[in-house]
Amino acid sequence: MTVLTLLADIAPDTYAYTRPFIQPAPLWDHWPWLLLPLALGISIVYKCVKCDRMARVPKEAGELFLIILLVMAAAGAGLVGLVKFLEREPTRPSQSRLIAPATPATRTAPSTT
Amino acid sequence: MPPAPRPVPSPIVALVAWLVPGAGYWLVGQRARGLTVGITVLTLFVGGLWIGGLRVVEAPPMGTGGPLRYPLQVIQQRPWFIGQFLAGPISLVPVIAKNSVPPGELAVRLPASHVRVNEIGTLYTAIAGMLNLLTIIDAAYRAGRGGK
Numbered sequence: 001m002t003v004l005t006l007l008a009d010i011a012p013d014t015y016a017y018t019r020p021f022i023q024p025a026p027l028w029d030h031w032p033w034l035l036l037p038l039a040l041g042i043s044i045v046y047k048c049v050k051c052d053r054m055a056r057v058p059k060e061a062g063e064l065f066l067i068i069l070l071v072m073a074a075a076g077a078g079l080v081g082l083v084k085f086l087e088r089e090p091t092r093p094s095q096s097r098l099i100a101p102a103t104p105a106t107r108t109a110p111s112t113t
Numbered sequence: 114m115p116p117a118p119r120p121v122p123s124p125i126v127a128l129v130a131w132l133v134p135g136a137g138y139w140l141v142g143q144r145a146r147g148l149t150v151g152i153t154v155l156t157l158f159v160g161g162l163w164i165g166g167l168r169v170v171e172a173p174p175m176g177t178g179g180p181l182r183y184p185l186q187v188i189q190q191r192p193w194f195i196g197q198f199l200a201g202p203i204s205l206v207p208v209i210a211k212n213s214v215p216p217g218e219l220a221v222r223l224p225a226s227h228v229r230v231n232e233i234g235t236l237y238t239a240i241a242g243m244l245n246l247l248t249i250i251d252a253a254y255r256a257g258r259g260g261k
Contacts, residue, residue: 024166024226024234031229034164038237041157045150045244049251054145 039068126256130249131201134241137252141260150248157241158200162207165226165234170197170207196239199246204238 017026027034043064047057121140130137135151138144161169173191188195197204214222226234255261 021162021167022222023224024230025164027164027233028228028230031233034233034237037160038157038233038240041153042240042244044153045248048146048150048153049247054143054149057149 035072036069039072040065043068120259121256123253123256127249127253130252131199131245134201134245134248137249137256141252141256143255143260147252150244154200154241154245154248155203157237157244158197158203161234161237161239161241164237165231166224167207167210168223168225169231169234170194170204170238171211172208193235193239196242197235199242199249200238201245204242 015026017023040061043061044057047061047064048054051057051060126137126140129140133151134154135147135149138147138150171191172194173187175187211219211223225231
Protein backbone atom coordinates (compact mmCIF):
# COMPACT_ATOMS: atom_id res chain seq x y z
CA MET A 1 0.00 0.00 0.00
CA THR A 2 1.57 3.31 -1.00
CA VAL A 3 1.56 6.42 1.13
CA LEU A 4 -0.84 8.03 -1.33
CA THR A 5 -3.46 5.30 -1.03
CA LEU A 6 -2.99 5.21 2.74
CA LEU A 7 -3.66 8.94 2.92
CA ALA A 8 -6.58 8.65 0.54
CA ASP A 9 -8.08 6.14 2.98
CA ILE A 10 -7.87 8.44 6.00
CA ALA A 11 -9.00 11.53 4.07
CA PRO A 12 -12.66 12.52 4.33
CA ASP A 13 -14.88 11.46 1.42
CA THR A 14 -15.24 15.08 0.34
CA TYR A 15 -11.48 15.53 -0.13
CA ALA A 16 -9.87 13.92 -3.16
CA TYR A 17 -6.16 13.72 -2.37
CA THR A 18 -4.54 13.05 -5.71
CA ARG A 19 -1.73 15.60 -6.02
CA PRO A 20 0.90 15.33 -3.24
CA PHE A 21 2.91 18.52 -2.64
CA ILE A 22 0.31 20.50 -4.59
CA GLN A 23 -2.57 19.70 -2.25
CA PRO A 24 -2.20 19.74 1.54
CA ALA A 25 -1.98 16.23 2.97
CA PRO A 26 -5.20 15.14 4.75
CA LEU A 27 -3.57 15.01 8.15
CA TRP A 28 -5.60 17.62 10.06
CA ASP A 29 -7.00 15.03 12.47
CA HIS A 30 -3.59 13.46 13.10
CA TRP A 31 -1.40 16.56 13.38
CA PRO A 32 0.02 15.88 16.88
CA TRP A 33 1.84 12.82 15.47
CA LEU A 34 3.67 15.11 13.06
CA LEU A 35 5.59 16.59 15.97
CA LEU A 36 7.48 13.30 16.42
CA PRO A 37 9.56 13.40 13.19
CA LEU A 38 10.13 17.10 13.76
CA ALA A 39 11.54 16.48 17.25
CA LEU A 40 13.66 13.63 15.88
CA GLY A 41 15.09 15.83 13.12
CA ILE A 42 15.90 18.61 15.58
CA SER A 43 17.63 16.12 17.89
CA ILE A 44 19.75 14.63 15.11
CA VAL A 45 20.94 17.94 13.64
CA TYR A 46 21.58 19.50 17.05
CA LYS A 47 23.65 16.56 18.21
CA CYS A 48 25.54 16.46 14.89
CA VAL A 49 26.61 20.03 15.63
CA LYS A 50 27.44 19.43 19.30
CA CYS A 51 29.18 16.05 19.29
CA ASP A 52 32.86 15.82 18.42
CA ARG A 53 32.59 12.20 17.35
CA MET A 54 29.76 11.06 15.07
CA ALA A 55 29.66 7.68 16.84
CA ARG A 56 28.07 9.41 19.83
CA VAL A 57 25.31 11.05 17.82
CA PRO A 58 22.72 8.20 17.70
CA LYS A 59 22.69 7.69 21.49
CA GLU A 60 22.70 11.36 22.40
CA ALA A 61 20.14 12.26 19.72
CA GLY A 62 17.88 9.50 21.05
CA GLU A 63 18.15 10.87 24.57
CA LEU A 64 17.43 14.42 23.41
CA PHE A 65 14.44 13.15 21.41
CA LEU A 66 12.98 11.53 24.52
CA ILE A 67 13.61 14.67 26.60
CA ILE A 68 11.85 16.83 23.99
CA LEU A 69 8.85 14.48 24.00
CA LEU A 70 8.66 14.42 27.80
CA VAL A 71 8.92 18.20 28.10
CA MET A 72 6.31 18.73 25.36
CA ALA A 73 3.96 16.27 27.08
CA ALA A 74 4.49 17.97 30.43
CA ALA A 75 3.94 21.41 28.91
CA GLY A 76 0.79 20.16 27.16
CA ALA A 77 -0.58 18.61 30.36
CA GLY A 78 0.20 21.80 32.28
CA LEU A 79 -1.58 23.96 29.73
CA VAL A 80 -4.61 21.66 29.69
CA GLY A 81 -4.75 21.89 33.48
CA LEU A 82 -4.49 25.68 33.35
CA VAL A 83 -7.29 25.96 30.79
CA LYS A 84 -9.54 23.65 32.80
CA PHE A 85 -8.81 25.68 35.94
CA LEU A 86 -9.69 28.95 34.21
CA GLU A 87 -12.83 27.50 32.62
CA ARG A 88 -14.29 26.05 35.84
CA GLU A 89 -17.82 27.09 36.92
CA PRO A 90 -18.14 29.50 39.85
CA THR A 91 -19.30 27.45 42.84
CA ARG A 92 -19.17 29.88 45.74
CA PRO A 93 -22.72 30.50 47.11
CA SER A 94 -22.14 34.21 47.67
CA GLN A 95 -21.16 34.60 44.04
CA SER A 96 -24.23 32.75 42.71
CA ARG A 97 -26.47 34.86 44.95
CA LEU A 98 -25.03 37.99 43.44
CA ILE A 99 -25.63 36.77 39.89
CA ALA A 100 -29.21 35.47 40.44
CA PRO A 101 -31.90 38.02 39.47
CA ALA A 102 -34.10 39.28 42.25
CA THR A 103 -37.69 37.93 42.15
CA PRO A 104 -40.73 40.08 43.15
CA ALA A 105 -41.35 37.83 46.19
CA THR A 106 -37.98 38.57 47.68
CA ARG A 107 -38.16 42.29 47.11
CA THR A 108 -38.87 44.40 50.16
CA ALA A 109 -41.35 47.22 49.99
CA PRO A 110 -39.89 50.66 50.10
CA SER A 111 -40.17 52.34 53.40
CA THR A 112 -42.79 55.10 53.58
CA THR A 113 -41.48 56.74 56.72
CA MET B 114 53.09 10.90 1.65
CA PRO B 115 50.39 12.91 -0.20
CA PRO B 116 50.32 16.66 0.46
CA ALA B 117 47.72 17.87 2.95
CA PRO B 118 44.61 19.32 1.24
CA ARG B 119 44.47 23.11 1.18
CA PRO B 120 41.95 24.42 3.75
CA VAL B 121 38.77 25.89 2.28
CA PRO B 122 38.03 29.48 3.41
CA SER B 123 35.17 29.79 5.91
CA PRO B 124 32.99 32.09 3.71
CA ILE B 125 33.13 29.56 0.87
CA VAL B 126 32.18 26.77 3.29
CA ALA B 127 29.26 28.87 4.59
CA LEU B 128 28.04 29.61 1.06
CA VAL B 129 28.28 25.96 -0.01
CA ALA B 130 26.53 24.88 3.22
CA TRP B 131 23.61 27.17 2.33
CA LEU B 132 23.52 26.04 -1.31
CA VAL B 133 23.40 22.34 -0.40
CA PRO B 134 22.59 21.52 3.24
CA GLY B 135 25.39 19.42 4.72
CA ALA B 136 27.87 20.18 1.94
CA GLY B 137 29.83 22.54 4.20
CA TYR B 138 30.84 19.64 6.43
CA TRP B 139 31.68 17.61 3.34
CA LEU B 140 34.09 20.36 2.24
CA VAL B 141 35.92 20.33 5.57
CA GLY B 142 36.28 16.57 5.36
CA GLN B 143 33.48 15.50 7.74
CA ARG B 144 31.46 13.44 5.32
CA ALA B 145 29.37 11.41 7.76
CA ARG B 146 28.31 14.60 9.55
CA GLY B 147 27.55 16.29 6.24
CA LEU B 148 25.44 13.41 4.96
CA THR B 149 23.48 13.09 8.21
CA VAL B 150 22.78 16.80 8.46
CA GLY B 151 21.99 17.19 4.76
CA ILE B 152 19.55 14.29 4.64
CA THR B 153 17.82 15.41 7.85
CA VAL B 154 17.44 19.07 6.85
CA LEU B 155 16.20 18.23 3.36
CA THR B 156 13.81 15.58 4.71
CA LEU B 157 12.31 18.09 7.14
CA PHE B 158 11.95 20.74 4.43
CA VAL B 159 10.43 18.40 1.84
CA GLY B 160 8.26 16.88 4.58
CA GLY B 161 6.88 20.33 5.36
CA LEU B 162 6.05 20.89 1.70
CA TRP B 163 4.35 17.50 1.57
CA ILE B 164 2.29 18.15 4.70
CA GLY B 165 1.09 21.65 3.89
CA GLY B 166 1.52 21.84 0.13
CA LEU B 167 3.91 24.05 -1.79
CA ARG B 168 2.20 27.22 -0.60
CA VAL B 169 3.50 26.93 2.95
CA VAL B 170 6.55 28.70 1.53
CA GLU B 171 5.51 32.14 0.36
CA ALA B 172 7.90 35.03 -0.13
CA PRO B 173 6.91 38.47 1.16
CA PRO B 174 5.46 40.74 -1.55
CA MET B 175 8.28 42.29 -3.56
CA GLY B 176 6.47 45.29 -5.05
CA THR B 177 8.23 48.19 -6.71
CA GLY B 178 10.71 49.58 -4.24
CA GLY B 179 8.90 47.97 -1.30
CA PRO B 180 11.66 45.73 0.09
CA LEU B 181 14.25 48.47 -0.29
CA ARG B 182 12.19 51.35 1.10
CA TYR B 183 10.37 49.45 3.84
CA PRO B 184 12.38 46.26 4.48
CA LEU B 185 11.08 45.76 8.01
CA GLN B 186 7.42 46.10 7.02
CA VAL B 187 7.92 43.64 4.16
CA ILE B 188 9.64 41.09 6.39
CA GLN B 189 7.00 41.48 9.10
CA GLN B 190 4.33 40.29 6.66
CA ARG B 191 5.92 36.83 6.40
CA PRO B 192 8.72 36.56 8.95
CA TRP B 193 8.87 32.77 8.76
CA PHE B 194 10.18 33.08 5.18
CA ILE B 195 13.55 34.08 6.68
CA GLY B 196 13.79 30.66 8.32
CA GLN B 197 12.58 28.89 5.20
CA PHE B 198 15.06 30.77 3.00
CA LEU B 199 17.96 29.55 5.16
CA ALA B 200 17.29 25.99 3.97
CA GLY B 201 18.93 26.94 0.67
CA PRO B 202 17.87 27.53 -2.92
CA ILE B 203 15.33 24.71 -2.57
CA SER B 204 13.18 27.24 -0.70
CA LEU B 205 12.80 29.25 -3.90
CA VAL B 206 11.20 26.37 -5.80
CA PRO B 207 7.74 26.83 -4.22
CA VAL B 208 7.99 30.60 -4.72
CA ILE B 209 8.79 30.17 -8.41
CA ALA B 210 6.01 27.58 -8.74
CA LYS B 211 3.49 29.99 -7.20
CA ASN B 212 4.61 32.91 -9.36
CA SER B 213 4.27 30.80 -12.50
CA VAL B 214 0.55 30.32 -11.88
CA PRO B 215 -1.84 33.15 -12.89
CA PRO B 216 -3.44 34.68 -9.75
CA GLY B 217 -6.95 33.78 -10.94
CA GLU B 218 -6.11 30.06 -11.14
CA LEU B 219 -4.08 29.89 -7.94
CA ALA B 220 -6.84 28.46 -5.73
CA VAL B 221 -7.45 25.58 -8.16
CA ARG B 222 -3.98 24.76 -9.43
CA LEU B 223 -2.04 25.42 -6.22
CA PRO B 224 -4.48 25.35 -3.30
CA ALA B 225 -3.38 26.82 0.01
CA SER B 226 -3.54 24.83 3.21
CA HIS B 227 -5.19 26.10 6.37
CA VAL B 228 -5.05 25.85 10.16
CA ARG B 229 -3.05 22.99 11.67
CA VAL B 230 -1.78 21.46 8.42
CA ASN B 231 -0.55 24.86 7.30
CA GLU B 232 1.02 25.60 10.67
CA ILE B 233 2.86 22.27 10.83
CA GLY B 234 4.06 22.58 7.22
CA THR B 235 5.34 26.08 7.91
CA LEU B 236 6.97 24.88 11.13
CA TYR B 237 8.77 22.01 9.36
CA THR B 238 10.13 24.21 6.57
CA ALA B 239 11.14 27.09 8.87
CA ILE B 240 12.82 24.80 11.41
CA ALA B 241 14.69 23.02 8.60
CA GLY B 242 16.12 26.39 7.59
CA MET B 243 16.98 27.37 11.16
CA LEU B 244 18.76 24.05 11.69
CA ASN B 245 20.65 24.63 8.46
CA LEU B 246 21.76 28.01 9.83
CA LEU B 247 23.22 26.18 12.83
CA THR B 248 25.14 23.85 10.54
CA ILE B 249 26.32 26.73 8.31
CA ILE B 250 27.83 28.48 11.33
CA ASP B 251 29.34 25.27 12.70
CA ALA B 252 30.82 24.18 9.36
CA ALA B 253 32.33 27.63 8.78
CA TYR B 254 33.77 27.61 12.31
CA ARG B 255 35.27 24.16 11.80
CA ALA B 256 36.73 25.31 8.47
CA GLY B 257 38.49 28.12 10.34
CA ARG B 258 40.05 25.51 12.65
CA GLY B 259 41.22 23.32 9.80
CA GLY B 260 38.19 21.02 9.81
CA LYS B 261 38.40 20.00 13.48
